Amino acid sequence: MSDTNNNTMKKYYLSILVVLSFIPGLGKSQNIDSLTIRNIYSEALTSNIAYEQLRYLCKNIGGRIAGSPQSLQAVEYGKKLFTEAGLENVRLQETMVRNWVRGPKENAYYMSEVFGSEFVNILALGTSVGTPKDGITARVVEVQNFDELKTLGEDNIKGKIVFFNRSGDHRYINPGSAYGSAADQRVYGAIEAAKYGAVGVIVRSLTLASDYHPHTGVMHYVDTIPRIPAAGISTKDADKISELLKADPELNFYFKMECSEYPDVKSYNVIGELTGTEFPEEIILVGGHLDSWDTGEGAHDDGAGVIQALESIRLIKSLGIKPRHTIRIVWFMDEEIAQRGARTYAKEVKEKNEKHIAAIESDAGGFSPDGFTGDASDEKFAKLKEWKEFFRPYGIYKIEKGWSGVDVSFLKDVCDAALMELITDSQRYFDFHHSPADVFETINRREMQLGSAALAGLIYLIDKYGL
Numbered sequence: 137m138s139d140t141n142n143n144t145m146k147k148y149y150l151s152i153l154v155v156l157s158f159i160p161g162l163g164k165s166q167n168i169d170s171l172t173i174r175n176i177y178s179e180a181l182t183s184n185i186a187y188e189q190l191r192y193l194c195k196n197i198g199g200r201i202a203g204s205p206q207s208l209q210a211v212e213y214g215k216k217l218f219t220e221a222g223l224e225n226v227r228l229q230e231t232m233v234r235n236w237v238r239g240p241k242e243n244a245y246y247m248s249e250v251f252g253s254e255f256v257n258i259l260a261l262g263t264s265v266g267t268p269k270d271g272i273t274a275r276v277v278e279v280q281n282f283d284e285l286k287t288l289g290e291d292n293i294k295g296k297i298v299f300f301n302r303s304g305d306h307r308y309i310n311p312g313s314a315y316g317s318a319a320d321q322r323v324y325g326a327i328e329a330a331k332y333g334a335v336g337v338i339v340r341s342l343t344l345a346s347d348y349h350p351h352t353g354v355m356h357y358v359d360t361i362p363r364i365p366a367a368g369i370s371t372k373d374a375d376k377i378s379e380l381l382k383a384d385p386e387l388n389f390y391f392k393m394e395c396s397e398y399p400d401v402k403s404y405n406v407i408g409e410l411t412g413t414e415f416p417e418e419i420i421l422v423g424g425h426l427d428s429w430d431t432g433e434g435a436h437d438d439g440a441g442v443i444q445a446l447e448s449i450r451l452i453k454s455l456g457i458k459p460r461h462t463i464r465i466v467w468f469m470d471e472e473i474a475q476r477g478a479r480t481y482a483k484e485v486k487e488k489n490e491k492h493i494a495a496i497e498s499d500a501g502g503f504s505p506d507g508f509t510g511d512a513s514d515e516k517f518a519k520l521k522e523w524k525e526f527f528r529p530y531g532i533y534k535i536e537k538g539w540s541g542v543d544v545s546f547l548k549d550v551c552d553a554a555l556m557e558l559i560t561d562s563q564r565y566f567d568f569h570h571s572p573a574d575v576f577e578t579i580n581r582r583e584m585q586l587g588s589a590a591l592a593g594l595i596y597l598i599d600k601y602g603l
């Protein structure tokens with residue numbers, strides 16, 4: 137920023153302060169807080185630092201599923217950034233993670249005596265077993281839910297590929313709820329289908345968008361039921377196969393996947409701190425998850441979140457604020473598959489009996505933030521809600537009880553911190569989520585930085601007034 141700009145900005149802040157001092161009912165400390173939060177936003181919106189860090193994470197490291205070489209590169213990158221940012225006690229917290237490897241690109245096509253044969257772009261679901269070496273060819277049975285599967289029973293399912301084709305419910309306003317309304321097919325579909333002798337499952341991707349991107353995501357097996365391979369297909373392909381099946385119920389599907397799970401490997405959470413000046417033993421945690429799926433670049437999920445967490449600390453430091461409590465950043469490993477990083481972190485908190493006042497996660501994509509949801513006592517929430525006015529000018533209007541981030545939720549049983557998540561306008565989130573479309577180019581710098589500033593603002597208030 138040039139000097140002229142600087143002077144203009146200073147005059148601008150001064151004029152805000154003057155205006156604020158005439159607002160009835162707004163005390164002096166609130167004036168200072170409003171101005172500080174204004175300054176946090178100004179710094180965030182005029183800086184490219186975080187955006188460029190995210191570019192590096194996405195473009196130079198890329199998709200970083202836990203256990204992969206890329207995930208370890210990301211750990212090293214985190215350690216370097218934390219150190220360069222002047223954080224203290226920078227350390228890697230060891231955690232074992234599952235080691236599922238996708239292998240070469242999957243191959244799939246349908247075959248119909250009526251319609252011929254055409255390639256279908258599939259993605260193995262995370263932790264799926266591979267197919268036999270030559271792939272699987274079988275007839276396809278489409279179902280909408282597990283009840284339908286049960287009604288069809290072994291007679292109709294045995295030896296077939298089950299095609300789960302229920303869309304998320306479009307009527308939900310929150311697309312996360314729509315996602316949740318159909319996620320059982322992806323997570324438990326292989327277990328349910330295998331109960332009736334299916335040889336594989338293909339699952340409609342969990343997005344409300346109509347496009348050609350297959351989405352992955354974790355799925356589960358149980359030891360008592362045979363493990364059958366599971367793949368995601370795009371919503372466009374799902375609609376097409378469904379149409380074809382109506383005209384040709386004899387349609388066959390072929391797919392080949394070479395994914396496999398290997399023994400657990402060592403990985404790390406990346407941790408750094410600004411030590412508190414008055415209460416160094418009391419921690420305000422901010423974080424996100426460093427791992428992503430291997431298919432895109434993990435830009436929204438959750439590259440944006442980890443970078444925002446670091447940026448929130450930079451913003452606080454840039455204003456010369458010396459936090460009273462320790463502000464700790466944690467980049468958690470392995471949120472997507474087994475949350476091993478979060479479990480390891482929570483275990484250590486318990487063992488060390490560390491006191492956390494708040495733990496705030498950013499894992500809702502780098503979109504315009506509109507609030508914080510979380511899990512905290514009524515008393516703590518009453519205090520959090522009092523701060524709503526500070527955020528209203530910036531589009532943050534929801535501070536509500538609700539879901540906290542996946543990683544910080546593991547702290548629930550080990551400390552009485554307020555567990556919070558930054559929430560966003562997520563209408564487009566699931567267009568990218570867990571798919572090859574989750575790339576850096578889909579991130580808007582300003583939207584992402586509004587999130588960084590919101591995190592910094594909340595940390596500033598919690599640090600100043602406690603919870």
Ligand SMILES: [Zn+2]
Pocket residue numbers: 425437438471499
């Ligand atoms: Zn995520």
